[in-house]
Amino acid sequence: MGLFTLVPNYTLGTWLGVILPSAFVAYWVVWIVYARTLHPLSAIPGPFWASISRAWYVKQILSGDMEKTQRRLHSQHGPLVRIAPNEVACADISAIKMLYRAQNPLRKSDFYSVWGNPGISKHPDYFSVLDENVHSTRRRIVNQVYSLSSVLKSEKFIDGCSKLFCERLGEYVDAAKVFDLGEWSQWYAFDVIGELFYADQFGFMKNSEDHDSWIKSLDTLMPPLCVTAVSASYVRPLILCSAITIPAARHALKAIDHIVKAAKHCVSDRAKRFEVSKDPGVPQRQDLLQQFFDIMREKGEKLDFGIHEIELEAYVALFAGSDTTAIALRATFYYLMKHPAVMREAQSELDAAAAKGELSNPVQFAEANKLPLLCATIKEAMRLHPSVQLTMPRHAPRGGLQIAGTYIPEGYRVGLNAAVIHYDKGVFGEDADQFRPQRWLEENATNMDKHMLHFGAGTRTCIGKNISLAELHKLVPTVLLNFDIKMAHEEPWTTNNLWFSKQGKLNIVATRRT
Numbered sequence: 001m002g003l004f005t006l007v008p009n010y011t012l013g014t015w016l017g018v019i020l021p022s023a024f025v026a027y028w029v030v031w032i033v034y035a036r037t038l039h040p041l042s043a044i045p046g047p048f049w050a051s052i053s054r055a056w057y058v059k060q061i062l063s064g065d066m067e068k069t070q071r072r073l074h075s076q077h078g079p080l081v082r083i084a085p086n087e088v089a090c091a092d093i094s095a096i097k098m099l100y101r102a103q104n105p106l107r108k109s110d111f112y113s114v115w116g117n118p119g120i121s122k123h124p125d126y127f128s129v130l131d132e133n134v135h136s137t138r139r140r141i142v143n144q145v146y147s148l149s150s151v152l153k154s155e156k157f158i159d160g161c162s163k164l165f166c167e168r169l170g171e172y173v174d175a176a177k178v179f180d181l182g183e184w185s186q187w188y189a190f191d192v193i194g195e196l197f198y199a200d201q202f203g204f205m206k207n208s209e210d211h212d213s214w215i216k217s218l219d220t221l222m223p224p225l226c227v228t229a230v231s232a233s234y235v236r237p238l239i240l241c242s243a244i245t246i247p248a249a250r251h252a253l254k255a256i257d258h259i260v261k262a263a264k265h266c267v268s269d270r271a272k273r274f275e276v277s278k279d280p281g282v283p284q285r286q287d288l289l290q291q292f293f294d295i296m297r298e299k300g301e302k303l304d305f306g307i308h309e310i311e312l313e314a315y316v317a318l319f320a321g322s323d324t325t326a327i328a329l330r331a332t333f334y335y336l337m338k339h340p341a342v343m344r345e346a347q348s349e350l351d352a353a354a355a356k357g358e359l360s361n362p363v364q365f366a367e368a369n370k371l372p373l374l375c376a377t378i379k380e381a382m383r384l385h386p387s388v389q390l391t392m393p394r395h396a397p398r399g400g401l402q403i404a405g406t407y408i409p410e411g412y413r414v415g416l417n418a419a420v421i422h423y424d425k426g427v428f429g430e431d432a433d434q435f436r437p438q439r440w441l442e443e444n445a446t447n448m449d450k451h452m453l454h455f456g457a458g459t460r461t462c463i464g465k466n467i468s469l470a471e472l473h474k475l476v477p478t479v480l481l482n483f484d485i486k487m488a489h490e491e492p493w494t495t496n497n498l499w500f501s502k503q504g505k506l507n508i509v510a511t512r513r514t
């Protein structure tokens with residue numbers, strides 16, 4: 001009341017009914033005029049609403065098809081599109097090297113900060129940390145653990161998951177039941193993370209269920225998190241406060257807690273076993289968690305890498321490692337089923353290798369890596385349907401940035417979206433929007449490789465990519481070797497792009513191959 005009576009002539013009613021609404025309208029009129037004329041990004045084309053408010057981006061997220069909108073906008077407006085008052089999406093392939101450069105890298109925008117969880121360790125995780133120096137110091141500690149050779153130390157445990165997957169699929173075949181390959185792909189991806197970080201499968205596939213509702217928790221969490229990430233920073237506290245009143249948001253906060261607890265449980269349970277296995281008579285299991293424990297024991301104090309930092313590794317793996325990998329598995333199987341000729345050719349390649357005695361069952365990574373069409377198929381699926389399908393925003397550096405012939409001043413956001421770049425006809429060919437794995441067996445393959453952004457680029461490239469590549473190159477050939485699969489219905493899949501572009505059900509029917 002006091003504030004409104006500072007100017008005694010105006011009553012509370014006048015303030016609320018006239019002055020505040022007028023000030024609000026005036027503010028918006030001035031802002032719109034500024035955003036459309038004098039603003040440093042005003043010359044960059046794009047939807048009117050995007051140029052004046054981030055609400056446009058939020059609406060696209062809620063529609064779940066930002067990648068299609070972006071492809072359409074780029075074909076309409078060219079390589080630069082303003083997708084928020086202070087943010088530009090770029091479709092110019094020459095910007096890859098500039099935006100995701102290794103030397104003096106560009107800073108991530110605050111899109112990323114909402115994904116972090118400060119409650120686990122005093123250090124930030126690699127995905128959400130914005131400071132590049134902190135990022136490189138912390139990532140250096142664990143980089144080796146995520147290398148391909150290190151992941152493959154656990155290959156026999158991944159084999160255990162592939163075997164169980166095929167056993168379960170076989171049971172569905174015998175019972176003549178439809179198998180949701182989409183759901184099972186995510187169960188598989190989670191159980192592999194279990195093997196690598198927990199020394200055991202979590203039990204998704206064993207019990208044929210969403211273990212402890214983790215997938216449900218992630219699905220609940222993604223929409224509010226993604227909306228918050230693309231919202232203006234001043235709106236974010238409001239969204240968080242809404243958690244108190246909106247049940248979906250409240251569930252999302254609980255879901256984070258659920259996943260944090262799961263990660264902590266993973267590590268503490270394993271730490272107990274680690275104590276036990278210090279006994280020289282018990283052989284050490286060389287999975288990823290074991291290697292983190294080794295770092296902690298040998299250099300933990302010096303590097304400030306203790307039990308909470310290991311918990312953070314497990315948390316990120318649970319969060320970032322299941323949806324992404326499952327999306328890539330679904331994409332590969334889906335495109336193969338939609339293109340039976342390619343499927344037959346891939347199976348012939350497998351059969352030929354098996355006939356020469358060059359294939360184990362489950363298939364080993366090194367064996368799969370020698371099969372050109374199989375590798376091309378996986379890459380082509382990740383090209384057409386990358387797991388992450390929003391722009392990966394960075395701040396223009398000191399002195400600004402010249403991209404696609406336009407100057408972006410320092411501090412403004414600009415990013416590339418894999419789901420746009422991967423459709424570039426100049427790089428991938430006139431048929432870039434078609435599934436044609438054979439393109440990877442042609443002479444342009446090296447050039448195309450340089451333009452793939454499915455695992456990101458530069459210093460912030462995906463840390464877990466070798467885990468996922470191992471899963472893909474093992475499960476896909478093992479399934480194709482043992483089963484003929486086809487979709488149970490003809491309808492195309494549904495997708496929902498919330499940073500991870502997750503597909504809906506992928507019901508299949510299968511028969512055993514002899």
Ligand code: HEM
Binds near residue numbers: 317320387459
């Ligand atoms: C097919 C599977 C996967 C795909 C397609 C994928 C995709 C990506 C992409 C595109 C980025 C870059 C984001 C950016 O720069 O904005 C990224 C970063 C990251 N990913 Fe993955 N990811 C996958 C699997 C995994 C797994 C299994 C893990 C963990 C075990 C993981 C953990 C991370 C982390 C920690 C980062 C941040 C890296 C950094 O900034 O240093 N990802 N991922």
